[in-house]
Amino acid sequence: MRIHSHPSSSSTEDEADNLMNEAQVGGFVDTDLTAEAVCPNITKGECSIKIKEEQVEQDGVINDVGNGGDILLMWQKWEEENDRWMEENYALYLDFNSQNEFMTETAEQPSDLIIPLLRYQKEWLAWALKQEESIVRGGILADDMGMGKTVQAIALVLAKRGIGQAISDSGLLSPAPCILQAVKGTLVICPVVAVIQWVNEIERFTTKGSNAIFVYHGANREKNICRFAEYDFVITTYSTVETEYRKNIMILHSMNWNRIILDEAHCVKNIRSNTTRAILSLESSYKWALSGTPLQNRVGELYSLVHFLQIIPYSYYFCEDCDCRALDNSSFECPHCHHQSFRHFCWWNRYIASPIQSQGNHGFGRDAMVLLKHKILKTIMLRRTKKGRAADLGLPLKIVTLRKDCFDVKEEEYYRSLWDESRAQFNMYIQAGTLMNNYVNIFNLLTRMRQAVDHPYLVECSSSSLARSGRTTNVGYVEQTCGLCHDPAKDPIVNSCTHVFCKSCLINISAIVEQLSCPSCFKSITVDFTANDQKTKATIKGFRSSSILNRICLDNFQTSTKIEALREEIRFMIEREGSAKAIVFSQFTSFLDLIHYSLQKSGINCVQLDGSMTITARDSAITRFTSDPDCIIFLMSLKAGGLSLNLTVASHVFFMDPWWNAAVERQGEDRIHRIGQFKPTRIVRFVIENTIEERILELQEKKKLLFEGTVGGASEALEELTEADLKFLFVT
């Protein structure tokens, strides 16, 4: 299907201007809008097919406008074509890597900001102030991770306040309905892990008392809402916005914010997710998105940010039959012009997403690329890289090593039998022709193998595998005797001293003795009386009651090749520099528990951070790691700690298992390789030879950034894989 015909020439800004002029629909100046005016070569029938596809993307559900099955097929075809295009045009894709890398104009830093801004940060300030005066009224700050996007955003808020921002102005200019309450403050939305960081940066880097900050998160958050208007910064989390929207609690959504800043804005890259919908429903006069990786996999990901920014024409749906435009096209009939929704088309999809997805770097696809890079992104995005601005930053060297180890005989045996079992299961799906219907099962097979590479305990002692076998501890161990009754332990509870007791013995004795201690070694016995459903469960001190450590016999704790490799690297690290610290990432929190236990046993002090922790618990873990010289290892799940954190106190990062997406690993590396780091940084990625991990690395290389960047991985991520990819993973 041809939408435009252009003489092909090199990708220049002039070319982009021409394309823009042709494609602009009701753009920065309103123009008449008809299908023919927009794309003269398209017939109305063709247009309506496109609209069906757009609805699929917009709503995440198939709106039945006639032929749902066809639409789904068409959608799948789009995705496949996009994947193919990505493979063929990766170099060009990377070309998006910098936007406005150098600018001549700088702005003076605001007087309330006490930290001196670097040159590129002053360039940002000049650009951002202009952006807020322009029709775009915001934009995307996409600097590499660790270049100080938080400080830059704070600088903008202060600078604008200095200029004397009138709330009434924003109320007038905003399209928000008048029932919304106007507030002067900036709403910052960030992942939970970044909340404290925002508070700290505002407090540390601005004149004392010059900013009122309110953290709106947690169960009691609603207490102070009537005072929203008094704050300069209201800091909340993506999960809070999503929960309120889903439960129809109209608190954040009933305000007309002066400015919204999305930190780690790639959290809303999926236009179909609830979080994205919740964010898009917020109202403000100015909108900013901050992300070091705004585009992880496909051009489509930019759309939710573009939609958030509400830019004419890029974010809008236009009507084929009149000059109406709207941000939403989800109802059957347009509430503005009353024409049916299928008579509306999404500008972004028609001029950017569809041509790129269907043509790649050829024909209209290439034209769309030029338009996107040289016109649209230039207007809305500022991206500087650490490499490009190395002179401003003066960051030390980063050395990345891939460390390959081999299993010992026992591990090899265990892994091989699991591999054979998994392959047999996989082959069954192939033979039955049901491969593509079994993503979740295949994901589970792959996860089990990946866990077995880290440590067989992760498979053997997973709560589900123990539940299946009716056991409470793992098979690898002889039956334990209770330290109190000396019979085989019934419902065994393992104490931090590694001695085992019957659950009933512990209950009985704790009713008589207040301070329990182990009769064998006299260490105290910790009984967790706080959890409602587990009143009597003794837990290993410092670990969750659900920790894998409560399901294994610690008397006979066995290490693994990965753990030993890590210990060796830690030893090297300490030998080189006594005061060095490291972050250890794994995708499996149970593996982090095993590492924690093993290191602790040999006197290495660690802290741990995972998604189940409250903001306060996270903050105390971060504080301990940054301020206690004896605490040298930070164990972290990348999902919980990979974003936002500043941990330059560490100079080493150890990745215990490979991620599907290399971009996600880079997020982890950049926790230490950022402003404030003065030592050379060392990154070690651990891989066991001849295992699924090597396959994952090969596939990562083969497919580059094609995998969904779901931090931590999910079964949906596998849906990004083709049948051929899956076969590649399971082939011997």
Ligand SMILES: Nc1ncnc2c1ncn2[C@@H]1O[C@H](COP(=O)(O)OP(=O)(O)OP(=O)(O)O)[C@@H](O)[C@H]1O
């Ligand atoms: N001008 C400056 N002078 C000194 N330190 C700075 C400056 N700007 C930023 N920093 C520090 O640099 C570190 C990284 O900043 P920040 O966390 O804002 O980076 P980021 O770009 O948001 O990273 P990410 O994308 O990983 O969240 C912080 O410790 C911050 O205090």
